[in-house]
Amino acid sequence: MERLTAEFFERSSVVDCARGLIGAKFLWHGCEARIVETEAYAAEGDEACHTFFRPGARAFVASHPAGTAYVYLNYGVHWLFNVLVHGPHGSGFVLFRALEPLAGIERMMERRGRSMVRELCSGPGKLTRALGIDGAAHGCEFLNGESTGIVTGASKAVTSSFRIGISRAQDLPWRFHEEANIHVSR
DNA sequence: TACGTGATTACC
DNA sequence: GTAATCACGTAA
Numbered sequence: 001m002e003r004l005t006a007e008f009f010e011r012s013s014v015v016d017c018a019r020g021l022i023g024a025k026f027l028w029h030g031c032e033a034r035i036v037e038t039e040a041y042a043a044e045g046d047e048a049c050h051t052f053f054r055p056g057a058r059a060f061v062a063s064h065p066a067g068t069a070y071v072y073l074n075y076g077v078h079w080l081f082n083v084l085v086h087g088p089h090g091s092g093f094v095l096f097r098a099l100e101p102l103a104g105i106e107r108m109m110e111r112r113g114r115s116m117v118r119e120l121c122s123g124p125g126k127l128t129r130a131l132g133i134d135g136a137a138h139g140c141e142f143l144n145g146e147s148t149g150i151v152t153g154a155s156k157a158v159t160s161s162f163r164i165g166i167s168r169a170q171d172l173p174w175r176f177h178e179e180a181n182i183h184v185s186r
Numbered sequence: 187t188a189c190g191t192g193a194t195t196a197c198c
Numbered sequence: 199g200t201a202a203t204c205a206c207g208t209a210a
Contacts, residue, residue: 053194053195054194054195055194055195056194072193072194073191073192073193074191074192074193075190075191075192076190076191076192076193077190077191077192
């Protein structure tokens with residue numbers, strides 16, 4: 001078990017980072033959860049990535065180091081959590097789509113208002129709510145924080161599939177999840 | 187299956 | 199100023 005550093009998000013492509021994070025442990029202010037579902041968004045050549053239609057996202061990519069949190073509000077309701085990648089052949093984001101709660105579960109239940117563990121983090125908007133992540137985390141270099149970061153973990157059988165909830169570039173198999181894990185999004 | 191919700195953006 | 203678009207969750 002080792003802490004991931006920014007170097008992890010510099011040495012591989014955004015797609016490999018997304019796949020490689022499955023099974024790792026996400027630490028956030030007293031809560032711990034295994035990453036069981038991610039998606040990759042490439043800053044160049046991916047029409048579903050924010051950089052394709054948002055100048056502000058392009059500016060963010062250009063002005064922050066690898067490993068920075070990119071957090072934004074979606075549909076006016078849900079905060080979504082991404083990690084910035086600066087790979088050898090391009091930049092991008094890894095979206096956290098689902099987690100398997102390990103510690104701090106009581107706190108997650110409080111924030112979610114649900115008591116079933118598999119309802120806590122089984123979606124990108126759910127997991128930010130469960131962990132108390134909001135716009136304050138945007139731009140944060142959380143990897144080496146006092147109480148935030150990512151720790152390597154056993155990667156089990158990882159399946160790739162198409163990304164969810166997007167209208168463009170639907171043909172890229174850039175969603176990754178652990179097989180047969182009940183905590184992935186529905 | 188319908189719909190609330192608000193930031194960002196492009197275009198007047 | 200306006201309108202369109204959205205990497206979603208919930209109840210039903």
